[in-house]
Amino acid sequence: MGSHIRLQVARYRPEQDSEITFDEHEVPCPKDWVVLDGLNHIKDRIDATLSYRWSCRMGICGSCGMTVNGEPKLTCATFLADYAPGPVRVEPLRNFPVIRDLIVDIGDFMQKLVRVKPWIVRQAEKPVAEGEYLQTPEELDEYKQYSMCINCMLCYAACPIYGLDPKFIGPAAIALAQRYNLDRRDEGASDRMAVLSEHDGIWGCTFVGQCTKVCPKHVDPAGAIQRYKLTAAVESMKSFFMPRGA
Amino acid sequence: MGGSHVYSDYHPRWLRRKLSTYWWLEKRAYVAFILREGSCMFVAWFVVYLLLLVNSVVGGPGSYARFLEWSATPWVLTLNIVSFLFIVYHAITFFVAAPQAMVVHIGHWRVPGVLVLAGHYVAWAAASVFVSWLLLGA
Numbered sequence: 578m579g580s581h582i583r584l585q586v587a588r589y590r591p592e593q594d595s596e597i598t599f600d601e602h603e604v605p606c607p608k609d610w611v612v613l614d615g616l617n618h619i620k621d622r623i624d625a626t627l628s629y630r631w632s633c634r635m636g637i638c639g640s641c642g643m644t645v646n647g648e649p650k651l652t653c654a655t656f657l658a659d660y661a662p663g664p665v666r667v668e669p670l671r672n673f674p675v676i677r678d679l680i681v682d683i684g685d686f687m688q689k690l691v692r693v694k695p696w697i698v699r700q701a702e703k704p705v706a707e708g709e710y711l712q713t714p715e716e717l718d719e720y721k722q723y724s725m726c727i728n729c730m731l732c733y734a735a736c737p738i739y740g741l742d743p744k745f746i747g748p749a750a751i752a753l754a755q756r757y758n759l760d761r762r763d764e765g766a767s768d769r770m771a772v773l774s775e776h777d778g779i780w781g782c783t784f785v786g787q788c789t790k791v792c793p794k795h796v797d798p799a800g801a802i803q804r805y806k807l808t809a810a811v812e813s814m815k816s817f818f819m820p821r822g823a
Numbered sequence: 824m825g826g827s828h829v830y831s832d833y834h835p836r837w838l839r840r841k842l843s844t845y846w847w848l849e850k851r852a853y854v855a856f857i858l859r860e861g862s863c864m865f866v867a868w869f870v871v872y873l874l875l876l877v878n879s880v881v882g883g884p885g886s887y888a889r890f891l892e893w894s895a896t897p898w899v900l901t902l903n904i905v906s907f908l909f910i911v912y913h914a915i916t917f918f919v920a921a922p923q924a925m926v927v928h929i930g931h932w933r934v935p936g937v938l939v940l941a942g943h944y945v946a947w948a949a950a951s952v953f954v955s956w957l958l959l960g961a
Contacts, residue, residue, distance in 0.1 A: 597838065682837055
């Protein structure tokens with residue numbers, strides 16, 4: 578393994594470019610350097626105009642999602658040495674509009690996310706004197722997997738359905754809706770059903786399954802969507818056969 | 824938002840990239856997905872073939888003999904072999920996907936995905952044995 582590796586970095590400067598171009602740089606490649614370290618090296622030592630998002634550098638904030646050699650990856654968790662002898666091509670996340678260089682516009686996702694009410698909805702809060710909303714470990718297990726989502730949007734970048742139809746509400750929003758639907762403390766399932774069961778909700782998904790494959794936190798959004806399809810179908814049948822409620 | 828206006832400091836010009844018509848050729852997983860979706864057409868063909876079979880049986884021995892003769896023609900035989908392979912592919916990919924969609928609880932115990940998958944194969948084998956018994960043994 579060499580001590581350096583070639584990094585091909587996508588550039589888009591809206592004031593002068595109409596398409597993405599690539600800059601190529603040699604960066605050090607010690608075994609503990611991730612792609613983000615390579616980008617920081619370029620920014621600090623070679624070209625300060627390179628623009629990209631990052632924050633925690635430890636796979637928690639979900640800011641540094643980019644396309645690395647064609648695959649959506651968290652650049653803070655993707656080791657340069659794994660791509661030796663290179664080159665490593667870094668591009669912005671697919672399926673999102675590019676603002677500059679490696680930065681994409683996440684506004685569409687943020688608007689969709691809030692529509693599924695990713696928080697605990699209560700019709701009425703119980704008095705504080707009655708204590709906490711206790712849960713058993715089994716109840717926690719039902720949704721814990723979905724609660725690991727860090728909103729990194731790699732799943733959207735891997736989803737061709739979202740690429741073809743940007744109205745599709747998308748994998749992470751549905752997985753996070755399920756996180757709260759499966760929480761015994763939550764009472765907002767019917768509110769979310771109205772959003773998820775519409776045409777651009779769960780039924781847009783054709784189970785390509787790549788959202789689950791690329792998820793760095795093993796959330797399994799594809800599984801969440803298929804589970805919710807079953808729930809929605811059962812609820813639909815119930816409302817058809819028992820219009821006044823069970 | 825849009826890419827048509829002129830860039831200014833406070834009005835960025837987004838670059839919107841269109842997904843290629845051939846996006847499904849970019850990754851092996853996408854090709855596998857498209858083949859799985861396409862296999863539905865062969866499922867539909869077998870439904871049509873079964874209806875033609877039933878229709879020929881209703882039509883009497885002569886009609887059934889003509890159906891068998893037509894089924895033995897090279898193009899129908901080839902189509903049915905290809906359809907069979909796609910249906911096996913369809914079934915296997917469906918079974919692989921099943922544990923993701925089905926969460927089964929027995930009491931408080933959540934049945935592991937591998938057992939859900941095994942259950943599908945056992946049901947498939949049982950159905951095959953039953954149909955074989957009907958055709959060969961009964």
